Amino acid sequence: MYTRICLIASAALAVCSGAALAADSRPYLGYSGAHWDKDYQILSGHCDRAAIGAVFDGAGGSVLGARAERRENRAAATVIGASMDQLVGRKVGTELDAGDRACIGHTLEIGKAGKHVAWDNLASGVHYQVTPEDARTDIAGLCRRFKVVAVGATGKSKRHGTACEKSPGLWQLTRL
Numbered sequence: 001m002y003t004r005i006c007l008i009a010s011a012a013l014a015v016c017s018g019a020a021l022a023a024d025s026r027p028y029l030g031y032s033g034a035h036w037d038k039d040y041q042i043l044s045g046h047c048d049r050a051a052i053g054a055v056f057d058g059a060g061g062s063v064l065g066a067r068a069e070r071r072e073n074r075a076a077a078t079v080i081g082a083s084m085d086q087l088v089g090r091k092v093g094t095e096l097d098a099g100d101r102a103c104i105g106h107t108l109e110i111g112k113a114g115k116h117v118a119w120d121n122l123a124s125g126v127h128y129q130v131t132p133e134d135a136r137t138d139i140a141g142l143c144r145r146f147k148v149v150a151v152g153a154t155g156k157s158k159r160h161g162t163a164c165e166k167s168p169g170l171w172q173l174t175r176l
Helices: 002-023 049-056 098-110
Strands: 078-080 117-121 126-138 141-152 155-167 170-175
Touching: 049 098, 049 117, 078 098, 098 117, 098 126, 098 141, 098 155, 098 170
Parallel strands: 078 170
Antiparallel strands: 117 126, 126 141, 141 155, 155 170
16 A cells, blocks of 8 residues: 555656646756756856857857846856956956856856856966855845956966846846
8 A cells, every 4th residue: 555655646746747847848947046958067067168158149249238138038147247357357368258257157057156167268368267155145136156266378366256146147246
């Protein structure tokens, strides 16, 4: 009798799980609650910068207009903020492009606290490593602190920042 009840319960659970999966079959759940089709290797500790950059414009330029405000037109999370380029610092001598911002944003969105995510920007010659902390809620909403290390031909920069969710998958830099 016990075995039969367990089998029935297991079958019901499988049906319920299948129904939930059918409702949103995208496998990667972000901190913001958004579901994503791809992790761009974030969970393995590497950001596939070529693939994530191609999602935005194919050439690594900017996508910070109206499309960035609407989740339905993004295949990856991103981070915005006028002071984002200050994260890299003058020692490295470059600015973040859309691919770098997407790697940081997607790391904030689905990255595990304390786990480094690294990538290279071949165009600028800069190697990045971002380490997100646990998410927390404050007056600005859902926020994550993170550390970014950037190493380029002219130097190395280590900075801490905080980004808060502006909308699902869109993280706004709030503090350096």
